[in-house]
Amino acid sequence: MDHESSVAPVAEAEPTAPAAAPTLGRRRRSLWPLVAALTVVVVALAVALVVVRSVDDDRPRAAVGQLFDSPFQQDDLADYGEVLLPWARTKTGAGDVREELPDLLGAAANVRAPEGGRFVRVEVKLEKDYQIPLSAIARPYAQETEVVLRADGRDYPVTGRGGLVLDPNGPLQQGGGRWVAVEGDPTDLEVRVTVDGVTQVVDASDGSVEAGQAVDLAELPSQEEIRDxxxxxxxxxxxxxxxxxxxxxxxxxxxxxxxxxxxxxxxxxxxxxxxxxxxxxxxxxxxxxxxxxxxxxxxxxxxxxxxxxxxxxxxxxxxxxxxxxxxxxxxxxxxxxxxxxxxxxxxxxxxxxxxxxxxxxxxxxxxxxxxxxxxxxxxxxxxxxxxxx
Structure with a gap:
């Protein structure tokens, strides 16, 4: 009896194996601080990589108002408006605001936007049947065509030195497109084309045009009608x-x-x-x-x-x-x-x-x-x- 009684407690003690589960749970929980610490390190490392990349970008920044030609630009803008010059019909507009200029044959552009600024493309293209009969009392053509990008109320000239050329006595290559370096991230864009005090305004969002007195140029006959x-x-x-x-x-x-x-x-x-x-x-x-x-x-x-x-x-x-x-x-x-x-x-x-x-x-x-x-x-x-x- 004493022997049997001494054995019985051992038999009752056998179900102790399941108690190991709480010990494993504690071990897993003990790893959480380590995982969290590693996550912080990874995020910090990613931030550090971004910072390092930014610091390593030694490209110069464009000056606000600076113009850039992109001879390989082929994409048309989403919306154009018809602007009538005294000698030509054009389609005119501005594109979306961009953080970077287009690639140069696959390589990144060699200039960055101004600090906190962006780039906007402006185009003034001659239509295929662009000619409007021009009347003048002297030669050469006297008036300049001024093109301005207005972005959030600030004006950026697009003609002039390094800009678009619009002159009936000028070179064969007339008009085209330029990228304009602008302040901030503008949302209100319009292109303003002025000839001799009359300004036509193109809303870049939909291509609508306020033509003013220049709208009467649309009534002029074509060169063929005049010739015939x-x-x-x-x-x-x-x-x-x-x-x-x-x-x-x-x-x-x-x-x-x-x-x-x-x-x-x-x-x-x-x-x-x-x-x-x-x-x-x-x-x-x-x-x-x-x-x-x-x-x-x-x-x-x-x-x-x-x-x-x-x-x-x-x-x-x-x-x-x-x-x-x-x-x-x-x-x-x-x-x-x-x-x-x-x-x-x-x-x-x-x-x-x-x-x-x-x-x-x-x-x-x-x-x-x-x-x-x-x-x-x-x-x-x-x-x-x-x-x-």
């Missing part, structure tokens, strides 16, 4: 002088209106006043005329230079007549074999115009040197205002 328009003969002239000088070669006494154009803008004069526009008239006429006086053995022949003057109703042209070929002179310009003259008048917008009166005057000099006689000649044509529309 028929000439208007001036008709038979009236002879207003009482000289006996005669025209030796009558077909040379020609006058015809080559074309007319009503436009809101003339380079050198600016934009027409409200409710007004400019009437451009190109007149083909002889610059010299073959004249004759006397009869028989006393007949004298000579060439005489003729001066052109004109008026529209009672209104004089805004400037003296200008030679169209001289106004068009320049790189790749096409000279008109008819050698017309240009007249510019101020008229009421959209209203009929008065009759056009054209005068040719010459002052022939006949006789020996120092014993000569001045003999004026004066021819006049009248073209009905209805024929000028």
């Amino acid at each position: 328009a028929p000439d208007t003969p001036c008709g038979a002239p009236r002879r207003l002088d009482d000289s006996e000088v005669r025209v030796d070669y009558r077909p040379g006494l020609e006058c015809r209106v080559q074309f007319t154009l009503r436009t809101p803008y003339v380079d050198g004069l600016g934009w027409a006043e409200e409710g007004r526009e400019f009437l451009i008239v190109h007149v083909v006429r002889p610059h010299r005329l073959s004249l004759v006086s006397g009869r028989g053995d006393d007949t004298t022949y000579w060439d005489d230079e003729l001066e052109l003057s004109a008026r529209l109703g009672d209104a004089q042209p805004l400037r003296p007549a200008g030679n169209v070929n001289q106004l068009n002179a320049g790189f790749l310009s096409i000279q008109d074999p008819d050698d017309p003259d240009q007249l510019v008048f101020d008229v009421a917008r959209g209203e009929p115009v008065a009759d056009l009166t054209i005068d040719y005057r010459g002052e022939a000099t006949d006789g020996e040197p120092f014993v000569s006689e001045r003999r004026p000649v004066h021819f006049q044509w009248t073209i009905a205002g209805g024929d000028l529309s």
